[in-house]
Amino acid sequence: MKRKSKPVNDVILQTAAIIIFFIIVIFSIDLFFAGHYSPGGGFIGGLMTSSALVLLLLAFDSQTLKTVLPIDYRLMTATGLLIALGTSLHSIFWGRPFLTHAYDKFHLPLLGEQTLHTAIAFDLGVYLVVIGVTMTIIQTIGESE
Amino acid sequence: MINLPIFPIVIPALAAIIMMFMPKRVVIQRAMALGALVLTLIVSLFLVHTVSIDGIQTLNLGDWMAPFGITLVSDMLSALLVTTSTLLTLFVVWFAVHYFFESYEGNYLYVAMLFLLVGVNGAFTTGDIFNLFVFFEVFLMSSYVLIVLGGRGVQLRESIKYLLVNIIASALFVMSVALLYSVTGTLNLADLAMKIPLIENQNVITAIGVMFIIVFGMKGALVPLHYWLPGAYVVAPTPILAMFGALLTKVGVYSIFRTYTLLFDGNGTFLQTFLMVLAVLTIFIGMTGAIAYNDVKLIIIYNIMIAVGVILYGISVNTQTSLEGSLYYLIHDMLIKAVLFMLVGMMIGITKSGLLRDMGGLITRFPMLGWTFFVAALSLAGIPPLSGFFGKLLIVSGGMDEGELFAPILVLLSSLFVLFSVMKIFMYGFWGEAKREYDGPLAPFAKRLVIPVFLLLAVSVAYGFGAEWIHPYITQAIEPLVSPEIYIDAVLKE
Numbered sequence: 001m002k003r004k005s006k007p008v009n010d011v012i013l014q015t016a017a018i019i020i021f022f023i024i025v026i027f028s029i030d031l032f033f034a035g036h037y038s039p040g041g042g043f044i045g046g047l048m049t050s051s052a053l054v055l056l057l058l059a060f061d062s063q064t065l066k067t068v069l070p071i072d073y074r075l076m077t078a079t080g081l082l083i084a085l086g087t088s089l090h091s092i093f094w095g096r097p098f099l100t101h102a103y104d105k106f107h108l109p110l111l112g113e114q115t116l117h118t119a120i121a122f123d124l125g126v127y128l129v130v131i132g133v134t135m136t137i138i139q140t141i142g143e144s145e
Numbered sequence: 146m147i148n149l150p151i152f153p154i155v156i157p158a159l160a161a162i163i164m165m166f167m168p169k170r171v172v173i174q175r176a177m178a179l180g181a182l183v184l185t186l187i188v189s190l191f192l193v194h195t196v197s198i199d200g201i202q203t204l205n206l207g208d209w210m211a212p213f214g215i216t217l218v219s220d221m222l223s224a225l226l227v228t229t230s231t232l233l234t235l236f237v238v239w240f241a242v243h244y245f246f247e248s249y250e251g252n253y254l255y256v257a258m259l260f261l262l263v264g265v266n267g268a269f270t271t272g273d274i275f276n277l278f279v280f281f282e283v284f285l286m287s288s289y290v291l292i293v294l295g296g297r298g299v300q301l302r303e304s305i306k307y308l309l310v311n312i313i314a315s316a317l318f319v320m321s322v323a324l325l326y327s328v329t330g331t332l333n334l335a336d337l338a339m340k341i342p343l344i345e346n347q348n349v350i351t352a353i354g355v356m357f358i359i360v361f362g363m364k365g366a367l368v369p370l371h372y373w374l375p376g377a378y379v380v381a382p383t384p385i386l387a388m389f390g391a392l393l394t395k396v397g398v399y400s401i402f403r404t405y406t407l408l409f410d411g412n413g414t415f416l417q418t419f420l421m422v423l424a425v426l427t428i429f430i431g432m433t434g435a436i437a438y439n440d441v442k443l444i445i446i447y448n449i450m451i452a453v454g455v456i457l458y459g460i461s462v463n464t465q466t467s468l469e470g471s472l473y474y475l476i477h478d479m480l481i482k483a484v485l486f487m488l489v490g491m492m493i494g495i496t497k498s499g500l501l502r503d504m505g506g507l508i509t510r511f512p513m514l515g516w517t518f519f520v521a522a523l524s525l526a527g528i529p530p531l532s533g534f535f536g537k538l539l540i541v542s543g544g545m546d547e548g549e550l551f552a553p554i555l556v557l558l559s560s561l562f563v564l565f566s567v568m569k570i571f572m573y574g575f576w577g578e579a580k581r582e583y584d585g586p587l588a589p590f591a592k593r594l595v596i597p598v599f600l601l602l603a604v605s606v607a608y609g610f611g612a613e614w615i616h617p618y619i620t621q622a623i624e625p626l627v628s629p630e631i632y633i634d635a636v637l638k639e
Contacts, residue, residue, distance in 0.1 A: 078165035085159060098151045099207040 010059070017059035024052035032127055033120075042123035046130025053135060062142055073139065077132030084125025087118050149195060150204045150219040152188045153227045153266045157181050161259035171250045175242045178255040182235040185262075189228040196224045197618060201625065201635035203272070211637050212336040218272035218636055221622035222472065226269045226399060229476050232604065233391050233483045234262045239597040240487050241384035243590055244494075252294060261287035261388060268396050272636055274325070275332045277400065278318050281364070285311050288393060291385045292377065299380045307377040314363035321356040328353070335636035338407045338629050354409040354416045358401060358423070365397025365453055368426040374450070375434070379442050383490025386442070390449055391483035395475060398456050402471070405460055406626040420461035425552055427454030428559050435566035440499045441489040441574070444566050445482070448525065451559050452478040458552055459540040467543025468623045473612075474536025477524075480605040481533065484521045485567070487598045488514065492574055494587025501570065506579035513595050515575040521602055522571055524609065526564035532609030 028048030035041030056065050091100035103117035160181030164174050196202055202219040205211060219227075238258060245254065264284025271277050289311075293304040326332060328349055329340040341350055359370065366374040374394075378386055401420070409416055427450055434447030456478070459471030491514060492507065493499045508515035520531070527533035537556060544553040587594065608615065625632035 074168075075166060078162055081162045081165070085155070085162060089155065089159075092148050092151075095147070097204055097206055097208050098148050098155070101207065 014059045017055050021052050021056055024055065025049060028052065032123065035123055036117070036119065042126030043130055046127040047134065049127070050131045050134035050138075053131075054138060057138065057142070062139060073132045073135040075132075077129050077136065080125045080128025080130075080132055082125075083128065084122050087121040087125065090118070147204060149188075149192055150202050150217040150270055151206075153185050153192065153231060154263055154270060156185045156188065157259040157266070158263045161256045161263070164256050164259070165253070168253050168256070169251050171247045174250065174255045178238050178259060179235070179242070181259065182231060182238060182262075185231045185266075186228070186235055189224065189231050192219055193221070193224045193228055193618070196221050197621060201632065203636050203638075212331055212333045215276050216272040216333060216335070216636055217270050218334075218632070219270055220625050220632065220635070221618055222399075222402070222626065223269040225472075225476060225618060225622055226395075226479075227266050229479050230262065230265050230269070230392055230395075233480060233601060234258065234388065236597045236601040237384050237387050237391075237483060237487070240387070240594060243593045244384050244490075244587075245382070249295065253290070254294060257287045257290040257294070258388065260284070261291065261392070265392050265396055269399060272334050273332055274322055274334055274337065274404075278315070278322060281318065281396070282315065284393070284396070285315070288389060291388070292381050294385075295382065297380070303377045303380045306373055310363065310373040314360055317356065317363070318360045321353060321360055324349075324356065325353050333636070334403070334407060335633045338633055339637075341408055342410070350409065351415055354405075355419060357404050357409075358416070358420060361397040361400045361404070362423065363397075365394045365401065365457075366427075366450055367423045367453065367457065368430045368450070371427070371430065371450055375443055375446050378446050378449075379440070383487060383494070386490065387483045387486035390446070390486050391479045394449055394453055395479050398453055398460075398475060401457060402460055402475075402626070406463065406468070407629050407632060417461055417463065420457060421552065424454045424457035424461055425555060427451075427457065428555055429454075432559050432562040436562055436569075439501050441492060441501060441504075441570050442486075442499055444570060445485050445489055448485075448563055448566065449482060451563055452482070455537065455540060455556055455559065458556060459536075459543060462540075462543050462547055462549075464543050464546065465623060465627050466539050466546060468626055469619050470536050470539025470541075470543055472536075472619055472622055473539060473615075474533070477532040477536055477605065477608060480601060480608065481521060481525050484517075484598055484602045484605060485525065487594075487601075488518045488521060489570065491587055491591060491594055491598075492518075492570075493585075495583045495585045495591060496580075497583075497585040501573040503580055504574040505577040506575070507583070508575040509579070510583065511591055511595075513599070514591060515571075517595060517599050517602055518575065519571055520606065522564070522567035524602075524605060525567055527560050530609060532605050532612075534609065535612045 028045045031040035031048060032042060032045030035045070053065065053069070088099045091102070092098060101118045103115055106114055106116050108114050160177050164177050167173060192202070196219055203211070204217040206215045206217065238255065241254070241258070261284045264280050264287060267280035267283060268277055271280055289304065289308055292307055293300055322332070325337070328344060329337055331337055331340055344350055363370045378389055381389060405416070405420065431447050431450030431454055435444055435451060438444050438447070452474070456471045456475050459467040459474065492504065495507070495511070496504045498504070524531035524533050527537045537560060541553040541556055544556070
């Protein structure tokens with residue numbers, strides 16, 4: 001594939017992409033946290049975040065994305081799997097069956113009293129795996145000549 | 146320790162995930178893979194011990210009661226199969242460490258092999274039919290990776306066929322589960338076993354049973370669903386082929402074992418005849434293929450089909466004796482097929498050709514390889530003190546007790562064909578004159594490679610000689626199959 005010698009001028013696309021990127025990411029985080037009580041969760045949140053990254057890929061190129069977000073998505077997949085498995089494993093040490101979840105109320109700075117559930121850590125694992133896998137697929141297909 | 150049944154699944158998974166962080170550090174990968182497998186083997190042996198003392202071990206994941214959550218059930222059948230599959234994965238990985246080059250190993254090879262074991266162990270342990278499907282997908286995905294790794298043209302071609310067949314089979318699996326769920330409203334195997342006899346229209350259940358046999362027959366290469374097997378297996382590199390030949394088809398066989406005895410009341414119904422006819426056809430086509438070919442890999446691949454047919458015949462007869470025979474033969478066959486595939490892979494690696502007419506006289510340069518192959522061949526055919534004998538004996542006597550004559554004689558005849566086909570490899574490959582200098586890529590490593598194969602064969606021979614000692618375990622494994630109430634009570638704990 002030959003690059004065009006004359007750079008294309010897509011100021012509108014790039015400017016819009018930067019703004020929309022943040023809106024999509026915030027929406028995906030909202031979806032991720034909404035998962036327990038309303039539609040959403042790790043899978044759809046992860047897909048939405050990676051779609052925001054794909055938008056950056058379309059507006060700029062893969063090299064730019066790498067400099068802005070220097071993330072190895074394969075390691076991200078592995079991290080996600082490790083978090084998910086670790087969350088499932090923790091109950092073993094308390095003598096409970098595998099995958100037993102726990103929750104408690106915590107007093108967090110800024111947020112006040114909040115209930116935290118280990119299912120969110122499992123979901124975080126799913127979220128990272130989905131982003132990692134999607135971006136690995138897109139990057140490897142995009143970069144192979 | 147209530148979590149014992151999960152450990153043979155979690156340990157290789159955890160090791161594989163940690164190994165994903167450093168795909169290029171080949172030495173660490175090898176050490177971690179072998180270490181995790183040794184640990185898994187110890188845990189699964191402990192599991193066998195626990196099950197033999199305390200009976201069936203169940204684990205309700207997430208502390209949800211039995212029909213509502215996922216239950217893992219380790220009865221003796223699944224504990225024995227988990228131990229066998231872990232044991233042979235350990236030896237195959239040991240073989241692979243010497244067999245592959247570093248550039249090949251750096252592409253997540255051991256990660257995929259460990260995930261394959263995760264899927265297989267999970268499929269053996271689960272007590273939920275949809276979870277069974279998920280574990281099927283786990284090991285199928287790993288097998289797609291393993292079959293295509295290396296990227297030679299033939300691998301790409303055959304992996305497309307393999308993928309297509311397995312995707313269709315998986316879709317059928319989902320449909321069968323959906324149908325079963327719509328009829329009974331539950332997915333837990335023990336709960337299904339309780340609800341199915343209450344269904345008024347038993348013809349629906351028979352139809353679902355046939356669908357399940359088609360699905361598992363596609364995974365386990367039953368005739369007429371076997372067409373993908375020879376091509377897909379012949380292109381895989383030797384250690385991968387050894388894992389596939391030993392594990393993948395046997396998970397299909399195990400699933401038929403489990404569903405046929407637990408869910409569908411087999412005796413005297415259409416389902417029994419159906420399974421029996423398919424088993425006999427499989428033996429027949431396997432025999433034809435085993436003597437027809439001149440390619441050493443294909444000969445052993447068709448021997449898989451004979452073994453699957455023999456085991457399924459024993460299952461379809463569905464008596465205490467024949468089921469014991471089937472289980473005994475299943476474990477023997479998993480071990481011995483891995484041994485044989487590694488041995489013929491070494492022969493091909495040394496002579497640079499898979500065809501018998503290009504080999505000859507290997508015994509003078511590689512005596513250890515030759516005699517290991519000889520013992521493995523006799524064991525495969527079922528010569529009395531070796532491990533293939535007792536299983537077939539029990540299957541044949543189980544069939545005879547039910548007043549059948551044709552199929553038991555066919556099983557005996559198939560032994561003759563098996564012996565003929567592997568002795569053909571031995572005589573043409575190891576005896577006679579060397580056709581040329583054998584300096585293939587594996588020739589310098591042959592001495593190191595033969596050690597894991599020899600040890601695995603030693604386990605298999607010990608399994609044959611220790612048949613009397615193994616027998617109580619086999620009997621205990623068959624108990625919940627003959628009387629499903631034991632299984633149901635253990636899971637639902639009324």
